[in-house]
Amino acid sequence: MTAVAAVRVAEPGLLTRARWSLSDTLAITRRNMLVWMRVPAYIVFTVVQPVMFVLMFRYVFGGAIPVNVPGGYVSFLMPGIIGQTAAFASFGTAIALAMELQKGVIDRLRSMPMARSAVLAGRLVADTARMTLTILILVGIGYAVGFRFRGGVLPAIWMVLLAIVVGLAFCCVAAFTGLAIGDEESVQAFGMIWLFPLTFVSSAFVPIPTMPGWLQAFANNQPVTFAVNTMRALALGGPVEANLLKTLAWLAGIFIVFAPLAVRAYKRAS
Numbered sequence: 311m312t313a314v315a316a317v318r319v320a321e322p323g324l325l326t327r328a329r330w331s332l333s334d335t336l337a338i339t340r341r342n343m344l345v346w347m348r349v350p351a352y353i354v355f356t357v358v359q360p361v362m363f364v365l366m367f368r369y370v371f372g373g374a375i376p377v378n379v380p381g382g383y384v385s386f387l388m389p390g391i392i393g394q395t396a397a398f399a400s401f402g403t404a405i406a407l408a409m410e411l412q413k414g415v416i417d418r419l420r421s422m423p424m425a426r427s428a429v430l431a432g433r434l435v436a437d438t439a440r441m442t443l444t445i446l447i448l449v450g451i452g453y454a455v456g457f458r459f460r461g462g463v464l465p466a467i468w469m470v471l472l473a474i475v476v477g478l479a480f481c482c483v484a485a486f487t488g489l490a491i492g493d494e495e496s497v498q499a500f501g502m503i504w505l506f507p508l509t510f511v512s513s514a515f516v517p518i519p520t521m522p523g524w525l526q527a528f529a530n531n532q533p534v535t536f537a538v539n540t541m542r543a544l545a546l547g548g549p550v551e552a553n554l555l556k557t558l559a560w561l562a563g564i565f566i567v568f569a570p571l572a573v574r575a576y577k578r579a580s
Contacts, residue, residue: 338419338432342406343439356402357444360395361451367391367515368455373518380460380546388452389469389541390514392445393534396477397509399441400484401501403433407488407499411579430576432479441477461547469544472557476537478528480505480566486568488536489575508534513542533560 346353364387372383379386410416419429449470450458459466484501491497511525512518512534518526529535537560539553 315399331427331431331550334425334428335431335435335561337424338428339435339439342433342436346436346440353440353443356399356440357447360391360398360444360448364388364391364448364455371515377517379542380458381456381458384452384456385433385458385460386517386542386544387515388448390512390538391452392448392469392473393476393538393541394509394514395444395448396441396473397480397505399437399444399477399535400480400505401498402440403437403481404484404488404497404501405494407433407485408494410424410491411492412494416576426544426577427573430485430572433485434478437481438474438478440544441481442470442474445473459545460545464546467546469541472537472541472544475561476557479561480569482565482568482572485572486575489572489579492579508532512538514538533557533564536560 367387368384372387375383377383377386387507407416416429420426459469487500488497491500511521511529512532513529514534518529518535521529536553540550540557542548543550543553
């Protein structure tokens, strides 16, 4: 009689699972970026809109908006445009996830032997890369129309990094809405409802004291204003700490609330 010994397969360790998750995330990131490389018009249109905002506000509205900052209105404008562009990058996240949900792509990805976190993480990493490229192009356009960093190289780098983190936080919100709503047109309409008031009713384009008193209360106490004020101080030189602490508090709150909600919506999506 032959005795058959049961072989117990050991569970992979934490480090091994983390390495697998990273590998799967990079694979999904590469997949998302390959889509853009095969449809370069998508990247072009992503960049064209913020560039149009820069040129329009710089040369059409800039002469009618008085500001008291070194370098004039273009110096006031560029941190606001960069903050708005970072926030608007979340449109792509929401729409892409809604499209993949409608087409059944997410269901197919969830059926594969891969880390469950890779789909969301890969989307966020790819969108962050796209957003970073757009922001760097905007900085170059800003220099072409007269903008200059006046606080030095290191604060300029910190300003760009802060804009990227702001955009990533908004992408978490967009990931939740895209998966929860699940319809491309509805997601796009909903994005306009919450993004446009946050970006335009802020210090991004005009000084807040020029707004009606009832609107100033909202504009002075919302995350885009704190983020733009921080980026403007980093770009032009000035006190950073108060606005930076408020920005970080808002960002932490957004990540704490919406990252788990996005994961939950992904698990429930079908």
